[in-house]
Structure formats: C-alpha cells, structure tokens
Amino acid sequence: MSETKESFQEIIEGDTKLLVPKKSLTEKVPPIKPAFFNPKAKTNRDFSIIAYAAFLKKFEGPKIFLESLSGVGARGLRVANELEIEEMKINDLNPTALEIAKKSSILNNLNNIKFSEKEACVFLNEHSRKGNRGSIVDIDPFGSPAAFFDCGVRATMHGGILSTAATDLQVLNGLFQGACKRKYGGTPIRVEYGNEMAIRLILGCLRSVAARLGVTMIPMFVESEMHYYRTYTRILNRTDQEENIGYVLHCKNCGHRKTVVEQQQECDLCKSKNSIAGPLWIGKIFDKEFVKNMIEESSKLKIQKSCEKTIHKCLEETEMPGFYFTLDEIAKKIKTSPPKLEKIISNLKENGFTSSVTSFNPTGFRTNANINEIIKIFNSTSETHTNTV
Numbered sequence: 001m002s003e004t005k006e007s008f009q010e011i012i013e014g015d016t017k018l019l020v021p022k023k024s025l026t027e028k029v030p031p032i033k034p035a036f037f038n039p040k041a042k043t044n045r046d047f048s049i050i051a052y053a054a055f056l057k058k059f060e061g062p063k064i065f066l067e068s069l070s071g072v073g074a075r076g077l078r079v080a081n082e083l084e085i086e087e088m089k090i091n092d093l094n095p096t097a098l099e100i101a102k103k104s105s106i107l108n109n110l111n112n113i114k115f116s117e118k119e120a121c122v123f124l125n126e127h128s129r130k131g132n133r134g135s136i137v138d139i140d141p142f143g144s145p146a147a148f149f150d151c152g153v154r155a156t157m158h159g160g161i162l163s164t165a166a167t168d169l170q171v172l173n174g175l176f177q178g179a180c181k182r183k184y185g186g187t188p189i190r191v192e193y194g195n196e197m198a199i200r201l202i203l204g205c206l207r208s209v210a211a212r213l214g215v216t217m218i219p220m221f222v223e224s225e226m227h228y229y230r231t232y233t234r235i236l237n238r239t240d241q242e243e244n245i246g247y248v249l250h251c252k253n254c255g256h257r258k259t260v261v262e263q264q265q266e267c268d269l270c271k272s273k274n275s276i277a278g279p280l281w282i283g284k285i286f287d288k289e290f291v292k293n294m295i296e297e298s299s300k301l302k303i304q305k306s307c308e309k310t311i312h313k314c315l316e317e318t319e320m321p322g323f324y325f326t327l328d329e330i331a332k333k334i335k336t337s338p339p340k341l342e343k344i345i346s347n348l349k350e351n352g353f354t355s356s357v358t359s360f361n362p363t364g365f366r367t368n369a370n371i372n373e374i375i376k377i378f379n380s381t382s383e384t385h386t387n388t389v
C-alpha cells in the first residue's frame with residue numbers, strides 16, 4: 001500500500017471489521033483519496049443488509065453478489081460476513097480502495113472473495129452471459145447511477161436483485177430539469193414530495209432500460225434519506241406487459257395531484273394549468289411480501305433500530321396511492337397549525353378514505369382522498385381540537 005499505515009483505522013460496522021481512511025471519519029465530506037468511505041452511509045448499508053437478507057432467504061438459485069463500485073468494500077464485506085452468500089466479487093477502479101478491502105477481508109477471516117480492478121461496466125459486462133450473472137448486483141457510484149443501468153440489468157440473473165444508489169439529488173429534485181431529462185429520461189417538478197418523485201424517476205429510467213433489453217423489473221423496496229436515493233428491484237427474464245410508466249400532474253394553484261398515463265393540461269378540480277412531471281414510474285414501489293420478510297429478518301441482524309421503524313412504515317404504505325401529502329403543506333394552505341399525524345390518518349379512515357403514514361417523510365401521509373376532501377378533514381379535525389382545548 002502506497003499510503004502509510006497511519007492513514008487507516010479499523011472500525012466495526014454491523015458485525016464486520018472495516019479498515020477505513022482516518023480522514024473519512026473526521027472530515028465533513030469524506031475524501032475520494034486515498035479511498036472513499038462514507039460513515040454516514042451506514043444507515044443505507046444497514047437497509048441493504050436487511051433487503052439482501054430478505055431476498056436470500058427466499059431465493060433458490062446460486063447466491064452470487066457482484067459489487068461493481070465498492071470503495072473500501074464496506075457493503076460487500078458486510079454481506080459476505082453477515083449473510084449467507086456463496087460467491088462475492090468486489091470491484092472498484094481505485095487500487096488503494098481494493099487493497100484496503102482485501103486487508104479488511106482478512107480481518108474478518110473471509111477468504112473466498114474475488115477482487116477486481118476494472119471499470120464498472122467492463123466488470124458487469126463480464127458477468128452478462130447467462131450462467132455467469134449475479135443474483136445480487138449493486139451499483140453505488142458518485143452521483144447518478146443511470147450510466148450503469150444497462151450493464152447492471154444485463155449482469156443480474158433471472159429472479160435476482162439489482163440495487164442502485166443515486167446521490168445527484170439536485171438533478172432529481174428538479175433544480176436542473178434539463179440534466180434530469182438527459183440522464184433519467186424524465187422531467188421532475190419541485191414539490192413537497194420531491195423524494196418520492198426522484199425515486200420514481202430513477203425507477204422509470206430503469207424500467208425503460210429493462211424494457212429495451214426485453215426483461216421485467218419489479219420494485220421490491222426503495223429508500224430515501226438526506227443524501228441518497230436507493231432502489232431494490234427484481235429482474236425477470238420476460239417481457240414486461242404492464243403499463244407502469246406515466247406522469248404526475250400537480251396543480252400548483254389548489255395542490256391537487258394525480259398519476260396518469262396520458263398527459264392532461266387542466267386540473268380536474270380548479271381548472272388551472274397542471275405542472276407535469278415524467279415520464280416516471282407510476283406503479284407500486286414496495287412489494288408487500290418482500291417488506292414483510294425484511295421485517296422478519298431485521299430482528300436477527302445487527303442493524304440500527306431506526307431501520308426497523310422505517311420498514312414498518314413501508315409495510316403500511318405498500319398498497320397505498322403514490323405521491324404523499326404533508327401536514328405542513330395542508331396546514332399552510334388553510335392557515336392553521338398542523339394537527340397530529342395519527343389524528344388526520346384516523347379521521348380520513350373514519351370518513352371512508354384509505355390512509356397511511358409514509359417512510360418518505362415523518363409528517364407525510366398517503367390517502368385516496370383528494371386535496372379538497374383532505375382540507376375538509378383538516379378543518380373538522382382542527383374544530384374538534386379547538387372545542388376540546
């Protein structure tokens with residue numbers, strides 16, 4: 001290793017010993033050199049461990065993990081050490097990152113990991129032939145993962161999981177609409193539920209790549225935090241017949257939103273001009289059984305408790321409509337203070353609507369009620385609140 005020993009430090013994440021650059025633990029933005037490691041991404045690695053555990057429990061084929069952009073190998077090493085896997089391949093362009101990953105594998109007595117120092121697409125294309133593909137393929141680059149979608153889909157076996165991470169949040173949240181259209185093939189708009197829109201833009205792009213390659217991709221689990229969006233999709237070697245790509249129409253005048261397959265210029269409720277985002281994924285973003293399996297597996301794993309809480313929220317929202325509302329958004333509209341989330345959800349249900357929390361936002365809720373119906377419920381909730389105070 002060209003770097004001095006003093007540059008690295010041993011830490012434990014989950015149940016795995018990891019050698020990481022010392023500076024990555026002290027600097028605000030983890031440096032790319034000598035190798036990249038982001039301690040704050042522990043939460044998303046915990047979610048990965050849970051999602052892969054849920055997948056591996058049910059998957060009957062060969063258990064092969066391909067980590068195409070590994071950094072110091074934090075994710076792959078944790079998978080090899082904390083889960084039951086038959087073959088693990090760790091790839092990165094940075095030789096120093098790989099050397100550190102190798103040393104960490106020795107610290108954990110993991111002796112059958114294969115290391116590879118290739119460009120990610122070259123690595124993935126080496127695994128694109130039938131019989132040579134991965135059952136779990138991870139794509140975790142700096143910025144947008146879209147450039148790796150083709151080779152990632154090709155390298156995932158029938159029934160396998162392709163996981164992707166995006167950190168180009170400003171692009172996906174609508175700050176650079178042109179860049180998003182170029183990279184993901186869909187246009188975002190700036191809305192309260194921007195993180196869900198971003199995830200659906202990523203899924204929309206993945207779906208169009210999968211469809212072009214003649215395979216189906218089914219979202220199993222998605223996760224968003226301050227710094228990244230992650231998707232977990234199952235790849236099936238058969239043509240996708242479902243109509244899961246469309247648009248979200250958002251009326252900035254009254255706040256009404258709906259998903260459609262064909263664009264519509266006028267708001268259904270107030271007849272103002274809609275803002276239109278897409279094309280994007282309008283189908284389900286969680287698979288109920290998969291999420292249930294994640295809950296079951298999480299109790300057996302060394303992960304932070306907050307992940308379990310989030311997954312329980314995901315379970316509640318699996319069958320709910322897309323594009324959530326927030327308490328603040330409605331309260332601001334009708335100039336009142338936001339009521340309690342549980343109260344609004346129970347009032348919506350009592351009035352015959354469906355409603356749930358959402359993992360995307362602590363004050364978010366999903367419902368099939370439209371904005372006018374929600375406002376009515378808010379008004380009646382704050383009246384009861386005032387009468388009882």
Ligand SMILES: C[S@@+](CC[C@H](N)C(=O)[O-])C[C@H]1O[C@@H](n2cnc3c(N)ncnc32)[C@H](O)[C@@H]1O
Pocket residue numbers: 035036037038041045068069070071072073074075091092093094097118119120121140141142
């Ligand atoms: C965000 S980091 C990966 C973090 C890691 N997966 C984790 O969970 O800690 C991105 C990594 O991709 C590597 N990289 C960037 N472009 C690459 C490419 N085209 N092919 C292979 N590796 C690449 C970088 O060296 C860096 O280590």
Ligand SMILES: [Zn+2]
Pocket residue numbers: 251252253254255256267268269270271272
């Ligand atoms: Zn409207």
